[in-house]
Amino acid sequence: MGKVDTKGVWTRVSVDESQFEGLRQAPDGTKSRLRWGTGADGGEKSGYDFTGLTGVDAQLDGTDFNLGIFAHYNRRVVLEHTQFSVFLKVTVDFQDEGFDHTFTLRFRHDETPNVPGDVDDVVRLPIVHENDIVRVDGTEYQVTISGFRDHGGHGEVQETYTIGEGEIKRLWLVARFDPTSEPSS
16 A cells, blocks of 8 residues: 555547636646536536545555546536547656656546436546556556546446536546556565
């Protein structure tokens, strides 16, 4: 086990960036915000937040641990694109080891049109960095982003979730480090 700090910043989207706010902005402390669309009837924009953590016990045995808090604000918005991907650059700082490791996550967002009535949006976390390796204290670990877990910390890790219009959903973004080699002698 090792203590880590995490932080993230939204770096890009797969569509016209002019409809998005918060890209490439340095996180305020450990929180990074991304917003999109024009609020229907003058309402708020939809968006994601990522809030990193301080002093997390990163399990080094292939066990899932919480990487940060992923929040989704699903508002009624007008947006030119119904499907897009957003990219979050996450840095994990290993306190005891004196180094950090950065990787990029891609979230696929399905912004559903709400005609004739409200339809849930869908967010998917495709497999990322299957071969991303980090070395800690002489052992190599494969970095895997497992998915989302309810913010209450209970339940199974899911790669996809849905969210109703007007809802806010806070989830843990979950990761693991799987050992790929025996410790060095």
